[in-house]
Amino acid sequence: MKYPAKAHALKVKNHFLAEKKSEKKDGIAFFIASATYTNYPYCDQVAPLRQNRYFHYLSGIDQMAGAFILFNVLNEKLTLFLPNIDDEDIMWSGLPLSPEDALKEYDVDEVLYAKDVTKTLESLKSSNFDIYTTDTDQYSKAAFAKLVIPKDTSFFYALDESRLIKDEFEISLMRHAAEITDNCHMAVMSALPIETNETHLHAEFVYHSLRQGSKFQSYDPICCSGPSCGTLHYVKNDDQMDGKTSVLIDAGAEWKCYASDVTRCFPITGKFSKEHLDVYETVRDMQAQAMKEIKPGVAWEDLHLLTHRVLIKHFLELGLFHNGTEDEIFNSKVSAWFYPHGLGHLLGMDTHDVGGNANYEDENIMLRNLRLRRKLQAGMVITDEPGVYFSPFLLEHISEEQEKFVNREIVHKYMYIGGVRIEDDILVTADGYENLTGITSDPHEIEKIVQKGLSKGKGGFHVIA
Incomplete structure (x- = not known):
């Protein structure tokens, strides 16, 4: 089954026309360029390609640079422009994708080359088309x-509203x-005997991600221990773990340009300390109370x-x-300094x-860092990720x-x-939600996983076949 690029283009069309409040169904086209390879400064080494997500949404193409996608609203024709063939590059990188193979692989109506872009766009302009990018x-x-x-606010709105609700193909990814x-x-939880530094947590996660075919992470993994777990986006990931009690790892593998984002905490000794478990159960209750209220029509601010x-x-x-009472403390907003995101x-x-x-x-300050400020709709995928932090800075x-x-x-x-x-x-469904995350968050189960790993000693932790 192909990535549903045509269906996505039609969604963008409908949102765009509705936002423009126009009945006009012709004279409009959408045009987006792929990402391009760039060299690191003062170096001939190429940085990894991260595909333009808007381009991907209308094409389904990941690792391709120098390409373009065009959607003609009048005839609903989706055209892919492949990068021009560079004969010298074939020696280094092999044969490029042919137009015939591109038509088989991608959900497009026509495949041309980048050299045809100017002629195609000029033809549209001569027919009085507005071409948005x-x-x-x-x-x-x-x-x-x-x-x-470029930069038309209605076009961005249409793209974003289209991406907001995931279809079945996207959900499968x-x-x-x-x-x-x-x-x-x-x-990572199972391999503590060989994880004496935060870098080892990072390495273990990425290793098993690669083994399963995911070559990219959704974001730089956050792998911290002890007091560093109070830094929200800690990416240093290189402190020794000796003498510390807690681990927090926030990491997610990417699959065909779609992200996951999961955080788990566990005790380095295999047994939660009293204070660690106190905080863990607090956060677990926060997450659970929010989770059971997730359904279409609920305002995310209310759950926060x-x-x-x-x-x-x-x-x-x-x-x-x-x-103070619960209401007095809530109204003071002091909880924001222990839960700032x-x-x-x-x-x-x-x-x-x-x-x-x-x-x-x-x-x-309790709402300032909330990234979602709207009512939930079926088809949204969201994260449910409360936290409690003891940070001197906060x-x-x-x-x-x-x-x-x-x-x-x-507090001390x-x-x-x-x-x-x-x-x-979390996927918001028509009558509630589906939790896409399967790794346990039960503290007693986590202790058993960590203890089982500790009992094995060093080596033998490659659990992914």
Whole structure:
């Protein structure tokens, strides 16, 4: 089965015409360039290609540079322009894809070469077409750059709204990415005897990802231990783990340009300490309370604020908060300094996928970093990833008015943990949700996995066949 590029183009067309509030069904075309290979500065080595996601959405093409895709709204014809053949490059890279093979592989109506772009676009312009594109960065010096309309807000809106709701083909890709990621997280938990440095966590995850055919990560893995678990996007990944208690690994494999994004925490000794388990169960309850409310029509902001209330309830029970009621502490917003990020975000071809309508200027610090600010719809894929952190940097921001609610003596006892985040990938369905993430988050099951690995000693941890 081919990637449904034509169906995606039609979705973009419908959203675009609706946004423009126009009944006009001709005289419009969409044109997008692929990514191009670039050299590292002062070097002849080529950087890895990361495909333009908008190009991919309308073509289904991943590792190809110098290509273009054109959708004619009038006749609904989708044309792929392959990169021009470079005879010298064949010696180094082999034969390129032929037009005949491209028609078999991709869901397009016509295949031409990049040398045909100018003539094709000029023909459309002579017929009074408006040709919309995202940008002209890859061909700004080409003659046809003057024939297109870049950065139109309605075009971006149409692309983003189309990508917002995943079809069955996209969901199948994301399920596979999630399955690969589950196996990788299991491998990391199982291999602690050979993981004495955070780099080893990183290496173990990527190794098993590659073994399963995923050559790219959705993002740079976050592999931290001890107090560093309180740094949200920690990518240093090279501290020694000796003498520390906690591990947090946030990593996801990519499959055919579609992302997974999963976070798991586990104890280095194979047994959660009291404080680590206290925080872990707090976060697990936050995630569970949000999860059971996921369904179409629910405002994501409401679920995010719900998780703050769950955090406050647990903190009061643990003595981390005091001198106030749940409502008083919630209204003070002090919980934002222990849970500074949003409950989750959209997931798709990008880890933080398009269409979330975030408001990073929000005066409410509890909502400012929330990447998804809209009601849930069936077909969305989101992450449910609450967290609790004990970061000296964050605690410095507690105001005098908020300070009375914080029991610093008890907080100090939890600082060595750094933080806990639990993250699953969730498909919103017509009547609820489906959790795409299969790796366990049950603390007792995690202890058993880690202990089993520890009991094996060094070596023998390649669990992926």
